Amino acid sequence: MDNGYDIADYKDIDPSLGTMADFEPLLARAHELGLKILLDLVVNHTSDQHEWFKEAKKSRDNKYHDYYIWKDRNGDELPNNWGSSFGDPAWEYVEEVDQYYLHCFAKEQPDLNWENPEVRNSVYEMMRFWFEKGVDGFRMNVIFLISKDQSFPDGPVIQNKQYGSYYAGCANGPRVHEFLHEMNRKVLSDFDVLKRVMTEWQDKMYENDGWNSLYWSNHDQARAVSRFGNDSEKYRVISAKMLGTCLHMMQGTPYVYEGEELGMTNADFTEISEYRDLEALDIYYASGG
Incomplete structure (x- = not known):
């Protein structure tokens, strides 16, 4: 019914x-x-x-x-x-x-x-x-x-x-x-799902003599450590190393987005005045902030 x-x-x-x-x-x-x-x-x-x-x-x-x-x-x-x-x-x-x-x-x-x-x-x-x-x-x-x-x-x-x-x-x-x-x-955001997707990419590329462009993030996405890992003080470095190892050990050409080599995380601002991002500010003020 x-x-x-x-x-x-x-x-x-x-x-x-x-x-x-x-x-x-x-x-x-x-x-x-x-x-x-x-x-x-x-x-x-x-x-x-x-x-x-x-x-x-x-x-x-x-x-x-x-x-x-x-x-x-x-x-x-x-x-x-x-x-x-x-x-x-x-x-x-x-x-x-x-x-x-x-x-x-x-x-x-x-x-x-x-x-x-x-x-x-x-x-x-x-x-x-x-x-x-x-x-x-x-x-x-x-x-x-x-x-x-x-x-x-x-x-x-x-x-x-x-x-x-x-x-x-x-x-x-x-x-x-x-x-x-x-x-x-x-x-x-479970890494097992991510693992399945990445494995599928590799398998299909290899089967078809392909060569992939490997990357975790860019200016339109959250930082890889915050998105796929754990950006707490205890696990930030471990997460960054894990993600770096995964990316660079796959078949293809890796691209490193600026700050990724340092294990950079998402911004942790507490005041809207600290942001300089037009989209974030537009959303904030459009919602009555």
């Missing part, structure tokens, strides 16, 4: 669209044609048919119970006044555990509890699974809803609706930047 946005299995293909045996050659052929494949990443919620939720409903002591957002029953009162995107209450009662679970969308789409680090690690592991398959990236569905205000305040009632809006307590929540930064660090 909901056009596939209720995910029952994060590591398989919707049967209505085919099988993994169909997807893999599709991915390979797309890459042969110079096309990239992006998957829709739906991790604010799962389907109520997902094994995690089936287990979560069995007992409060079940490991997967804390994968979702539950509130104890208080008589006939709902945990708060939130309504779902589809007009019904955003809370659904489960008799087996005598609790309500949150669903910002349909009741068949229970929201994941991103406060639980095991949830986040399960999501990151799933993302790595698809990157290892060879997909090129993700379009992240309602990713701005993954961090909830843990006080779960009532939302404003707008347009004479029966229930309040969940947006105030869910949209761009207090930890959303932290969660996305963690995702970037553990998956999107």
Whole structure:
């Protein structure tokens, strides 16, 4: 239901669209044609048919119970006044555990509890699974809803609706930047992905008698140590040496962007007046800074 946005299995293909045996050659052929494949990443919620939720409903002591957002029953009162995107209450009662679970969308789409680090690690592991398959990236569905205000305040009632809006307590929540930064660090900037890409470059160049131009960065990109390594005082030099060794040991002609030979990192300014970059200043002042 909901056009596939209720995910029952994060590591398989919707049967209505085919099988993994169909997807893999599709991915390979797309890459042969110079096309990239992006998957829709739906991790604010799962389907109520997902094994995690089936287990979560069995007992409060079940490991997967804390994968979702539950509130104890208080008589006939709902945990708060939130309504779902589809007009019904955003809370659904489960008799087996005598609790309500949150669903910002349909009741068949229970929201994941991103406060639980095991949830986040399960999501990151799933993302790595698809990157290892060879997909090129993700379009992240309602990713701005993954961090909830843990006080779960009532939302404003707008347009004479029966229930309040969940947006105030869910949209761009207090930890959303932290969660996305963690995702970037553990998956999107993961060196294993980078290793796969660099290996593919080398293999294809070698097979076709090619000769590559090797570089980490330029004036339009972040410093290599900050982008691919760790620019803290403890690891900056180690990261710079690792990146330099990797680049200069590959087949091709290496290019060193000024400052790279020193292990230079991104700027660490604290005042906007310290910046002399037109794009950075334009963005700052356009946003009301």
